[in-house]
Amino acid sequence: MLNYAIKNGIINVSYVQEQVEMNKREEILKKHQFSIWYNEKEKVWYTHLPCYDANGEKKRVKRRHKKDLEDVIYQHYLGQDKKSALKNKENIEKMSLEMLFYEFMQYKAKEVSSGTIRRMMADWKRFYKKYPDFISMPFVRIRKIDIDYFLADVTNTEKLNKKAFYNMCGLLKQTLEYAEDAEYITKNPYRTKVNKKNLLNSKKKSNKTEVYQNDERELFYNEMERRIQNNPSNTAPLAVILDFELGARKGEILAISISDIVGNRIHIHRQVIEEFDTSNLDNVQSKGFVVVEYTKSEDGDRWIPLTQRAKEIIERVKKINKKYHLKYKDFLFVRDGKILSPDAIDCQVRLGCKHIGMPVKTMHKIRKTYASTLLHNGVNISIVKDMLGHADESTTLKHYIFNVENDETTENCVLNALESTDHIQNIPNIQNDNSIKGKHETCGTVWDSQVIDFAKFKKAKNLENTRNLAQ
Numbered sequence: 001m002l003n004y005a006i007k008n009g010i011i012n013v014s015y016v017q018e019q020v021e022m023n024k025r026e027e028i029l030k031k032h033q034f035s036i037w038y039n040e041k042e043k044v045w046y047t048h049l050p051c052y053d054a055n056g057e058k059k060r061v062k063r064r065h066k067k068d069l070e071d072v073i074y075q076h077y078l079g080q081d082k083k084s085a086l087k088n089k090e091n092i093e094k095m096s097l098e099m100l101f102y103e104f105m106q107y108k109a110k111e112v113s114s115g116t117i118r119r120m121m122a123d124w125k126r127f128y129k130k131y132p133d134f135i136s137m138p139f140v141r142i143r144k145i146d147i148d149y150f151l152a153d154v155t156n157t158e159k160l161n162k163k164a165f166y167n168m169c170g171l172l173k174q175t176l177e178y179a180e181d182a183e184y185i186t187k188n189p190y191r192t193k194v195n196k197k198n199l200l201n202s203k204k205k206s207n208k209t210e211v212y213q214n215d216e217r218e219l220f221y222n223e224m225e226r227r228i229q230n231n232p233s234n235t236a237p238l239a240v241i242l243d244f245e246l247g248a249r250k251g252e253i254l255a256i257s258i259s260d261i262v263g264n265r266i267h268i269h270r271q272v273i274e275e276f277d278t279s280n281l282d283n284v285q286s287k288g289f290v291v292v293e294y295t296k297s298e299d300g301d302r303w304i305p306l307t308q309r310a311k312e313i314i315e316r317v318k319k320i321n322k323k324y325h326l327k328y329k330d331f332l333f334v335r336d337g338k339i340l341s342p343d344a345i346d347c348q349v350r351l352g353c354k355h356i357g358m359p360v361k362t363m364h365k366i367r368k369t370y371a372s373t374l375l376h377n378g379v380n381i382s383i384v385k386d387m388l389g390h391a392d393e394s395t396t397l398k399h400y401i402f403n404v405e406n407d408e409t410t411e412n413c414v415l416n417a418l419e420s421t422d423h424i425q426n427i428p429n430i431q432n433d434n435s436i437k438g439k440h441e442t443c444g445t446v447w448d449s450q451v452i453d454f455a456k457f458k459k460a461k462n463l464e465n466t467r468n469l470a471q
Contacts (some may be wrong), residue, residue: 002031028077029070034058036069041200045069049076092184097142098135101171105281114276118284120171127154127168139179147172155198162202207403209359213370215359215406217244223352227345233324235317236344239333243363245310247370247387249461250342250363252300255291257330261314268389270294272339289341300389371400
C-alpha cells in the first residue's frame with residue numbers, strides 16, 4: 001500500500017524527508033547544552049560546542065546569522081552521531097561470542113532468578129569454555145556451519161542426553177536471539193543439526209533407584225525416629241517423614257506455616273529458595289536462603305488433604321517447638337530463630353540412608369514415592385498431577401511414576417492378575433471343537449468365528465471391464 005501511494009504521487013517523498021530532517025534538527029537544538037547569545041557590539045551570534053582544545057577550553061563558535069549558527073550546531077551533533085554509530089558498529093563487529101554472552105547475561109539477570117543465572121553460568125563453563133576458538137569468534141561472522149561443527153564436537157566429546165543437550169544449546173540460542181533483538185544482526189545463524197545417535201537415550205530410570213519401595217520405607221521411617229530420639233529438639237527428621245504424606249517440594253515443606261493448615265487440608269503456596277550474588281558472573285556466590293510467597297509454577301499453589309499420620313507429625317513438631325522454645329514467625333520447621341535450611345534435611349536423608357545400608361535417595365525421590373503410591377492405590381492421574389502441583393499429566397507420568405513394590409510382590413501381583421480368570425469359563429479348544437465348522441475351523445481363536453465377512457469383488461481384468469462395472 002505504501003509503495004502504491006508513493007508510485008502514484010499520493011505521498012510526496014521529498015516533503016516527508018524534509019519534515020523528518022526538520023524534526024531531527026529541532027530535537028538536536030533542544031538538547032544543545034550551551035547557551036546561544038547575541039553580541040550587540042560585534043553583531044554576531046555565539047555559542048560553545050561540546051569539544052575541547054589542548055588547553056581544555058570549550059570551542060566557541062560565532063556566526064552573523066542565528067540560523068547559520070544553528071546549522072553549525074546541528075552539523076556538529078549530526079557528525080557526532082555518525083561517528084558514534086560508526087564506532088558502535090566497529091565495536092559490534094569486533095565483539096566475540098563470549099563478550100556477547102556476558103552482555104546477554106547482564107540483560108537476563110533482570111528477568112530471571114539468581115538461581116537460574118547460576119545454572120546458566122555453570123553450563124557455560126562446562127560446555128563453552130572448553131572451545132576457545134569458537135567463543136572467541138566475532139559473533140557477527142558465525143555461520144550455520146560453524147555452529148554445526150561446534151555442536152558436533154560437543155556431542156562427540158560429552159555424553160549428553162537430550163535434555164542436557166538442549167539445555168546446553170539454549171545458551172547459544174538465547175544469546176544469538178538477544179543479538180537479533182538488539183539489532184546487532186539481521187539474520188540468526190542458530191540451528192541444531194547434529195547426529196542424534198550421539199545423544200544418550202533418555203531411558204526411564206530404575207524403580208529401585210527412583211522411589212522408596214514399601215519394605216525400604218518402613219526401615220527409613222524407623223531410622224528417622226531413631227535420629228529424633230538421639231536429638232529430640234531437631235525437627236528435620238520429621239520434615240522428611242512428613243513429605244511422604246504430602247509429596248511437596250523440599251522448599252515447600254520448609255516454608256509451611258501453622259496458618260497454612262486449615263481443618264484437614266494444608267495450603268502449599270510458598271517456598272524456600274537460595275539466592276545468589278550475580279554481580280560477578282564468573283564467581284556467583286550464595287547469599288543464603290529466603291522464603292518467597294510463590295511456588296515453582298502457578299500450578300504449584302494447591303491444597304493437599306492431610307492423612308492422620310501427617311496430622312500426628314505436625315502435632316509432634318508443634319510440641320517440640322514449644323518445649324524447646326523454637327520459634328520464627330509462624331513457620332513450622334525452625335531452629336536458632338530461623339527456618340530450617342534445605343541442607344539440614346538433605347543431611348538427615350543422606351545419613352539415614354547410609355546408616356540402614358540403602359542407596360541414598362533424595363527428598364525429590366520421596367516426592368516420586370508419594371506420586372507412585374497414589375497411582376498404585378487407584379488415585380486418578382489427574383488428581384496425582386494436582387497434588388504434585390504439575391501443569392500437565394505427561395510430566396507426572398513420565399518422570400514421577402514408578403513401581404513401589406519389591407520384585408517378589410511385583411511378580412505375585414502379575415501372577416494373581418493373570419490367574420484370576422474364573423469369570424471366563426467354557427472357552428472351547430479350537431483344534432478339538434467340531435462344533436465350529438466351515439470357513440472358520442482353521443482360525444486362531446474361537447472369537448474369530450464371530451468375524452463378519454464383507455462381500456467379495458473380483459478385480460477387473462482391464463480398464464474396459466472396470467468401466468462396465470461402474471455402469
